[in-house]
Amino acid sequence: MGPLAGIKVLELGQLIAGPFAAKTLGDFGADVIKVEPPGVGDPLRKWRMLKDGTSVWWQVQSRNKRSITLDLKEPPAQEVVRKLAQDADVLIENFRPGALEGWGLGPEQLLALNPRLVVLRISGYGQTGPYRDRPGFGVVAEAMGGLRHLTGEPGRVPVRVGVSIGDTLASLHGVIGILLALHERHRSGRGQVVDVALYEAVFNCMESLLPEYSAFGAVRGPAGSAMPGIAPTNAYLCRDGGYALVAGNGDSIFKRLMGAIGRDELAADPALADNAGRVQRVEEIDAAIGAWTAQRTVAEVLQALDGASVPAGRIYTVADIAADPHYRARGMLQEVQLADGSRLTLPGVVPKLSLTPGGHRRNAPGLGQDTDAVLREIGLDAQQIAALRERGIIGSEGA
Secondary structure: OOOOOEEEEEOOOOOOHHHHHHHHHOOOOOOOEEEEEOOOOOHHHHHEEEOOOOHHHHHHHOOOOEEEOOOOOHHHHHHHHHHHHHHOOOOEOOOOOHHHHOOOOHHHHHHHOEEEEEEEEEEEEOOOOOOOOOOOOOOHHHHHOOOOOOOOOOOOOOOOOOHHHHHHHHHHHHHHHHHHHHHHHHHHHHEEEEEEEEEHHHHOOOOOHHHHHHOOOOOOOOOOOOOOOOOOOOEOOOOOOOEEEEOOOHHHHHHHHHHHHHOOHHHHHHOOOOHHHHHHHHHHHHHHHHHHHHHOOOOHHHHHHHHHHOEEEEEOOOOHHHHHHHHHHHOEEEEOOOOOOEEEEEEOOOOOOOOOOOOOOOOOOOOOOOHHHHHOOOOOOHHHHHHHOOOOOOOOOOO
16 A cells, blocks of 8 residues: 555646656555646646557656546635645645635645645745746756756757756655655644745755855866766767766776776876876876777676676666666566556656555546546535536536
């Protein structure tokens, strides 16, 4: 059942940040009720590549959830949310600040109904501060948080990481906040608000960026495939046109690496015995490694470095991932059967818990497929549900 079995989560968000947080809780047993607009649902249902009209991404983001449809702009739908919140442990939303309050569903109102409720609010800039009302998406947060300035090659346009990393980092910080708040609730009996700003989640992962600027006035810039100030770590071109990633920056690892590439004189050089000395001569070291890899295929490089206990790897495509035996052995390639009988491979559950592991309990729901069941759970009868449907407050999808 998972460690969060018995925890009820009400998800009001859409797209990535809020729903990813709810998905993570659902993977570990929480009962997640996802609220979607009637007729159209979460826009993620139509993002990227579609299978039978629905995004395959949807099967990742919304597994282990139930879907109900509600038009949150309508007072009867807002009353349904209040009833759901009274029985919930966690509410997740990622609307612009003030949206919930405009619907009469702000944390003050909901906590008055259910003082044990934990409310996660994810937004671009947070619930306070001069930028709170600005629209904020993940790519903007990645730029403001300092990440975008560091990506790409020096002197060229800063590039996107390639996935919605700002949203995902905010989601994971939100999950941490929820678990901390639930732990506090166990002690005090009180819920609280968890305020996560996308840009702050990114900034929290920027390592020594700020103290280096504070102490030295240093503004770190993009470094391509290298790790500034940590040597040697880089991607090196091989004979077959591929790249080998080599991380030889530990002192003893560096000596083993130099021995493996036939540069014992560099291994024995006292000036290169620690990272500070190696950083001063990183171009020389990179040239030595690059000259060695250029004479070998990626596979030959990795075989030699694995034998010398030097961390190294190749750059995986998704085809490499899907064929990798380690991914499969770790349960990270999970096949599910869709409603039409076809099979789809999805990412497995992370992290791995030995006693109460997470899992895939149910596929992502159809739009509104659980509306009637959920409304009955909070005490609405068939006549009341039919009246809501007739007025368009809930969709016809779950009928």
